[in-house]
Amino acid sequence: MKRSIEIEAITRRFIAGGSDIEMARRVFSDSADLIAVGTDDGWSRGPAEVLGVLEYEEVEFEAVDYDREEVFLDAFENGETGWSVGELRVTLADGNAHTRRFTIVFHLDAGVWRIVHAHISVPVPDRETFGEMSRTLAELLASINAESEARAVEDIGLSVATIVFTDIVGSTVLSESMGDAAWAELVTSHFETLGRIAEEQGGSLVKTLGDGAMLAFPTAASGLNAAIEVQRTVSSAVADGLSVRIGVHTGDVMPGDDYLGLMVNKAARVAAAAAGGQILASTSTAGMVNPTQFGFGDPMTVELKGLSGTHQVVPLTWTTQPN
Numbered sequence: 001m002k003r004s005i006e007i008e009a010i011t012r013r014f015i016a017g018g019s020d021i022e023m024a025r026r027v028f029s030d031s032a033d034l035i036a037v038g039t040d041d042g043w044s045r046g047p048a049e050v051l052g053v054l055e056y057e058e059v060e061f062e063a064v065d066y067d068r069e070e071v072f073l074d075a076f077e078n079g080e081t082g083w084s085v086g087e088l089r090v091t092l093a094d095g096n097a098h099t100r101r102f103t104i105v106f107h108l109d110a111g112v113w114r115i116v117h118a119h120i121s122v123p124v125p126d127r128e129t130f131g132e133m134s135r136t137l138a139e140l141l142a143s144i145n146a147e148s149e150a151r152a153v154e155d156i157g158l159s160v161a162t163i164v165f166t167d168i169v170g171s172t173v174l175s176e177s178m179g180d181a182a183w184a185e186l187v188t189s190h191f192e193t194l195g196r197i198a199e200e201q202g203g204s205l206v207k208t209l210g211d212g213a214m215l216a217f218p219t220a221a222s223g224l225n226a227a228i229e230v231q232r233t234v235s236s237a238v239a240d241g242l243s244v245r246i247g248v249h250t251g252d253v254m255p256g257d258d259y260l261g262l263m264v265n266k267a268a269r270v271a272a273a274a275a276g277g278q279i280l281a282s283t284s285t286a287g288m289v290n291p292t293q294f295g296f297g298d299p300m301t302v303e304l305k306g307l308s309g310t311h312q313v314v315p316l317t318w319t320t321q322p323n
Contacts (some may be wrong), residue, residue: 247271
């Protein structure tokens with residue numbers, strides 16, 4: 001493998017050309033396996049489809065005033081295969097700058113480097129993807145909604161309930177490293193612990209699925225205390241690397257009212273926004289507890305997928321609950 005001045009030059013012309021369709025015809029492979037991937041949903045496969053998208057973009061952006069500035073570019077080749085990676089900044093007429101990252105794969109075709117794969121997208125920090133559900137939480141939420149398991153909250157006679165979702169982070173890697181038997185034993189023990197903690201705080205373990213769980217509590221304080229105890233238990237667990245994200249949300253519970261489903265959805269998505277080892281609470285939960293007993297970090301305004309508007313969540317930073 002070696003650095004390739006030729007591929008670097010081709011890439012620079014391609015990036016500078018933007019949606020120049022004639023330039024694209026010259027640099028793209030005519031193979032049916034040509035693939036182009038962008039930030040928008042969907043992939044373009046084959047010359048006709050890829051060039052069709054570029055033709056559309058050429059018309060769409062012809063009246064847009066913008067400049068491109070190369071941030072960095074590296075290019076390499078190895079035999080008949082080459083690739084380039086880089087980043088560029090696009091500045092619009094209004095002064096707003098947007099970063100684009102790209103990876104382009106080349107194949108040497110009759111002595112000419114031709115693009116066989118191009119991926120250009122917008123880099124987004126992990127913390128800006130709040131609301132994306134882990135597979136476990138998504139499946140757990142779907143199961144709860146489908147089976148109306150949330151009636152368990154009504155069964156304990158609540159007009160206001162606090163819902164807690166927990167999810168083990170990185171479970172796939174952990175299960176593979178531990179082996180199926182050890183992992184199953186760990187998860188079973190974890191759920192038993194969740195059930196015990198829920199009961200101690202006057203709540204209940206509503207449902208488990210995969211490595212996620214939903215719990216319900218009569219007050220915001222009891223839900224937060226349970227979440228704290230879960231994190232303390234996990235942090236002292238023998239299994240190395242075990243990490244749990246927790247989300248807490250409090251809302252009205254009206255028997256037979258669909259609002260219960262919305263409240264459960266929000267609690268699950270607050271959990272999805274949390275990092276491993278973190279407890280995130282909605283501001284409705286934080287506002288219902290004694291500030292001398294619980295401390296919270298700075299509010300964060302986030303979008304929760306599937307819920308309109310923006311929402312504020314706060315990380316739980318301390319509590320006066322005894323160890």
